[in-house]
Amino acid sequence: MKTLLAFILFALSSLTYVNATDNKTIRISTKDTDLILQVGENGRLYQTYLGEKLLHEQDLQHFQWNIHAGSDGSVSKRGWEVYGGSGNEDFFEPAISITHHDGNPSTILYYVSSSDKAVEGGTETTILLRDDRYPVEVTLHYIAYPKENIIKTWSEIRHQEKKPVTLSSYASTMLYFNNSGYYLTEFSSDWAKEAQMSSQQLQFGKKVIDTKLGSRAAMHTHPFFEIGLDQPVNEHQGTVLMGTLGWTGNFRFTFEVDNVGNLRVIPAINPYASTYELKANEVFTTPEFIFTLSNNGTGQGSRNFHEWARNYGIKDGNGPRLTLLNNWENTAFNFNEEKLAALMKEAKHLGVDMFLLDDGWFGNKYPRKNDRAGLGDWEVTRDKLPGGIPALVRSAKDAGVKFGIWIEPEMVNPKSELFEKHPEWVIKLPNRETYYYRHQLVLDLSNPKVQDYVYNVVADILKENPETAFFKWDCNSPITNIYSPYLKEKQGQLYIDHVRGIYNVMKRVKANYPDVPMMLCSGGGARCDYEALKYFTEFWCSDNTDPIERIYIQWGFSQFFPAKAMCAHVTGWNKSTSVKFRTDVASMCKLGFDLGLKELSADELTYCQTAVTNWKRLQAAIMDGVQYRLVSPYQSNHMAVNYVSRDTDKAVLFAYDIYPRFQEKLMPVRLQGLNPDKRYKVEEINLMPSVKSALKANGKIYSGDYLMKVGLDVFGTAITQSHVIELTAQ
Incomplete structure (x- = not known):
């Protein structure tokens, strides 16, 4: 009886909110763009406009006719529901799908309230929606950054049902367009050929871009896109939507053209193998979707993103960047203290700020001599580096450069002490033959104990060596053998809880070591999203450093990322090109080197020294300019x-x-x-x-x-x- 009374009061309160706010208008604005939302006569929330900013407030009243519901429950072609649920009268892809504890698979959300507040750089609009039959709420968040013409949006889902509900889809937002044509540019990828741009016209039906790789998630497709409205995407003119999802795991973009030629865009976590059981009062927060609507082509859209990223999107976005010399192309796994000390002196002679030690420095029972062993055992190999990291830090200091180091803390080789001690910490199927990608497995970051272990990989190095100036954080394997011993019967939460576990670690590292710059790497450019970049100063675009290929790769990534977030190194790839050409290509981004000075002629060395000096002198233009x-x-x-x-x-x-x-x-x-x-x-x-x-x-x-x-x-x-x-x- 108490439960029934509570439900009746809940339903009445919802209806009171709806009746009091018919046709309420919510305006989310930047200096160039208006997103107009309105409450319809049926109490539900609709998008009525997304486009160039309107000059006159009184013109907003003219949109009201667009959102009247028809007698058959249908909605006018321009009355698009902002966060449509499954099981309602809409025939197309929903934003949210919930199966309630009683088995009902429908969700219909009604407007309750909204508010605005000032946040850093802009205004946050919060909108509360509620189902009228079930105690389910969705809170929509929008932050408009006026100066940068960027809007960031995400949603929060919660309920108070007796038992857990099941989420089978959970979008960050939905955006709608009514144009004569839609032209998609997507960014496909593979190892050593990242950010390859291709375009197509969207026709009736759905075009889906997604990934199911778990970690190293963007290996085959990147989490960003461009849509030309009325014409193909153009660099210098035309209207274009540019959007990206801040999620380091499986994502899905759905582009659906309906029967009357309207387009809906749905950015989301990919629900593949991710049916999520949501407990009462638990909050499910979707990733942030960041977008700009440019009326002057992708060039202006990119500049919007670059400015926003430096101010709000990447760690230390307005700080300087370190030039460096990496040892990988020069030594691979074959080095000792003497070789590294000599390279540190070369780094100083070259004029760069830092020496970066790459893979191969760890493991004792199973020394890291190749990629088949040692991963997970983050102890310095004693017979290779008897003085440990402290000796390397001292050598760098003596040479007059900073010291940085490579780690891959989320991964493990089966041939390791860690795997022998904690096989239950690994994502691995029971009763199946194990498949190994690159001779390694992924640690289960949904497990808090594993999160502590991964955090301590960084913390232990910095406690012993507080002068360590830089980390290159790699992630070389997608998730294979998809099963979490920790989650047991809740395997549908693995992909999501694993990524959240990664963020828990990254947040702790940033909170405790806020001034340590870090490079985000994933077998090249397979991690390139603005959620991870909150904790990293830059990312590694590709293992492919052939300057010709890098011209295309860097062109693609520059659509969404500023130059100072993109690492580019001069290496021995494609020696048919000159050292000058290779260096000039790398100088467009955050400059580094990965070669030995002994490979260079006297003139080439002098040239490289001059190029480093010029790059440092011109950082204000290249790194922080437009x-x-x-x-x-x-x-x-x-x-x-x-x-x-x-x-x-x-x-x-x-x-x-x-x-x-x-x-x-x-x-x-x-x-x-x-x-x-x-x-x-x-x-x-x-x-x-x-x-x-x-x-x-x-x-x-x-x-x-x-x-x-x-x-x-x-x-x-x-x-x-x-x-x-x-x-x-x-």
């Missing part, structure tokens, strides 16, 4: 990009001839972002010793207006040639 992609490698045999400092006094142009055709017509490169009224001196830098610039404009002074409207002749007909041009306001 990026403009000028010439696409996808549309030409060349590539060009320029960066402009915030005060527009300094700019850097990078131009590359990849594979020019015989006697092809070469067009001037028109720069962007300069002050048209300032006059700029043009100077080619990063030249080999004794080589003079052949650039006709070298040393001359031009107005910003001329450089943007007429441009510079910087392209040539020789393959794999590069030019780096510094422009300084006079």
